[in-house]
Amino acid sequence: MSRQDGRERRVSDSTADDSGATILHVDLDAFFASVELLDRPDLKGRPVIVGNPDGRSVVTTATYEARAYGVGSAMPMARARQLCPSAVILPPRHDLYRRFSAQVMSIMDEITPVVERLSIDEAFLDVAGSRRLFGRPFDIGVMLRERVRQETGLTCSVGLAGTKFLAKLASGMAKPDGILVVPVEQTQAFLAPLPIRALWGVGGRTEQALTSLGIRVVSDLLDVPYAALRKAVGEAHAHRLRELAQGIDPRPVVTAREEKSVGHEETFHRDIDDVSVLERELLHLSDRVGARLRRAGRLAGAVSIKLRYADFSTLTRTRRLVEPSNVGRRIHEAAVGLFRDAHRPGQAVRLLGVRGESLSDGEQGLGLWDPDAEWRDAETTVDDVRTRFGLGAMRPASLLGRTATQVGGTRHGDEGEAT
Numbered sequence: 001m002s003r004q005d006g007r008e009r010r011v012s013d014s015t016a017d018d019s020g021a022t023i024l025h026v027d028l029d030a031f032f033a034s035v036e037l038l039d040r041p042d043l044k045g046r047p048v049i050v051g052n053p054d055g056r057s058v059v060t061t062a063t064y065e066a067r068a069y070g071v072g073s074a075m076p077m078a079r080a081r082q083l084c085p086s087a088v089i090l091p092p093r094h095d096l097y098r099r100f101s102a103q104v105m106s107i108m109d110e111i112t113p114v115v116e117r118l119s120i121d122e123a124f125l126d127v128a129g130s131r132r133l134f135g136r137p138f139d140i141g142v143m144l145r146e147r148v149r150q151e152t153g154l155t156c157s158v159g160l161a162g163t164k165f166l167a168k169l170a171s172g173m174a175k176p177d178g179i180l181v182v183p184v185e186q187t188q189a190f191l192a193p194l195p196i197r198a199l200w201g202v203g204g205r206t207e208q209a210l211t212s213l214g215i216r217v218v219s220d221l222l223d224v225p226y227a228a229l230r231k232a233v234g235e236a237h238a239h240r241l242r243e244l245a246q247g248i249d250p251r252p253v254v255t256a257r258e259e260k261s262v263g264h265e266e267t268f269h270r271d272i273d274d275v276s277v278l279e280r281e282l283l284h285l286s287d288r289v290g291a292r293l294r295r296a297g298r299l300a301g302a303v304s305i306k307l308r309y310a311d312f313s314t315l316t317r318t319r320r321l322v323e324p325s326n327v328g329r330r331i332h333e334a335a336v337g338l339f340r341d342a343h344r345p346g347q348a349v350r351l352l353g354v355r356g357e358s359l360s361d362g363e364q365g366l367g368l369w370d371p372d373a374e375w376r377d378a379e380t381t382v383d384d385v386r387t388r389f390g391l392g393a394m395r396p397a398s399l400l401g402r403t404a405t406q407v408g409g410t411r412h413g414d415e416g417e418a419t
């Protein structure tokens with residue numbers, strides 16, 4: 001989308017019509033760097049980069065002062081140093097960021113029980129039910145920003161709209177340290193001039209395909225005949241793009257507490273009977289379940305698998321874990337155990353699924369002895385890299401040999417959303 005250095009910042013004042021804008025997207029500004037500055041007030045106003053200083057690593061995040069030099073997340077550190085030689089580089093301190101994150105999330109929990117945590121520094125809130133207690137959505141956004149600033153010293157940006165998609169777009173535009181309302185009646189006017197890559201799911205090939213049809217901004221999407229759009233990007237994509245371009249996004253704000261289980265499954269392009277390939281797939285699925293649990297701050301007390309054969313006969317099996325876990329390795333162990341007991345050798349599998357069940361709140365590893373500490377640290381690092389480069393960026397070594405033709409298929413998480 002637009003540059004992430006705040007130069008195109010847009011904000012609202014209290015005269016904005018927020019009557020239908022009950023979904024808030026909240027995102028902390030330059031989060032890791034801002035936390036570091038709390039410890040180093042002497043660096044305020046200077047370009048600061050968080051990341052490991054060695055030349056082969058990448059920038060985790062940077063202050064807006066550093067972004068003005070072109071520095072951004074995921075950029076090789078060597079390049080960042082070239083662009084901004086005066087920047088101060090600080091190594092990340094993840095424990096500290098987790099503590100601040102928890103503090104901010106608990107402020108949100110006091111405003112509404114309907115909080116959907118998206119990552120370490122962002123969340124959706126649905127404040128439709130909080131109006132009687134706290135006033136208009138805009139006032140709730142102002143109060144939230146004020147509380148975050150007073151209680152943590154951090155700034156955040158807030159987008160308010162009638163849908164999640166628009167609220168998230170709005171908070172991005174308000175950055176840094178701003179609040180922006182998208183009045184429901186102005187949805188179309190708000191979206192029309194935006195570049196198509198502002199739409200969720202548009203990037204890379206989709207963007208190229210759309211550009212080749214002459215579609216550059218969101219309003220162009222509504223001007224081309226639907227048949228042409230469908231031909232260029234496929235039915236499912238065309239349908240969703242049309243909806244997003246009209247501001248339609250029916251996804252509700254879902255709280256982690258409402259989720260009774262967290263699962264991923266995969267339907268293969270062609271049926272698979274190779275047990276080692278299937279077990280590797282289980283690792284991939286378990287890994288994603290673990291990542292989802294960690295993101296939601298939850299632990300699974302049991303693991304289940306689902307197996308569907310070529311003849312569509314389906315079986316599910318469940319096993320309790322010795323100790324609740326959010327570590328992909330532990331989930332995989334249980335899943336493989338279940339698979340080996342249940343699988344009918346020689347039969348080709350059409351669909352495989354892994355699910356974490358009996359969810360409870362909490363972080364793992366608070367006990368004195370934590371046998372999973374190393375796994376969890378490794379997997380948490382993978383979470384960070386995934387936020388940075390997308391899902392495919394890092395996989396356990398045993399998944400590296402996995403190719404699209406081997407097992408390519410359709411993946412489903414519960415949210416139907418890239419996670």
Ligand code: TTP
Pocket residue numbers: 004027028029030031032033060061062073074120121122175176384385387388389
């Ligand atoms: P973001 O919210 O994407 O970035 P940010 O908070 O630093 O800056 P802003 O929101 O104002 O644009 O991510 C939140 C934190 O997550 C970020 O401070 C560092 C971490 N992170 C990574 O570890 N890797 C990444 O690639 C990104 C983008 C963020």
Ligand code: MG
Pocket residue numbers: 027028029030031121
């Ligand atoms: Mg942020």
